[in-house]
Amino acid sequence: KVYEYLQYNVHPHVMLTLKFLLAFPFTYHATAGIRHLIWDTGRWLSAPAIRNSSYGLILVSILAALTVATL
Helix, strand or coil: CHHHHHHHHCCHHHHHHHHHHHHHHHHHHHHHHHHHHHHHCCCCCCHHHHHHHHHHHHHHHHHHHHHHHCC
16 A cells, blocks of 8 residues: 555656665675675685676666666
8 A cells, every 4th residue: 555655646756766775775785695605716806806896796786776676
């Protein structure tokens, strides 16, 4: 009921923003966990690789959160 109320009474852009803000921590945590699993294998442990994987982590997390928010 609450979701239906919000869906009809809140602007769609606001709803998308709220859903993105809810989805982002979950997608970030999941992708960071995958990165840690890769680190456990001994890969991507140099400073440039860590920096690049950090940028990739943020990008993938944002894209995944946007995808989840638009469902």
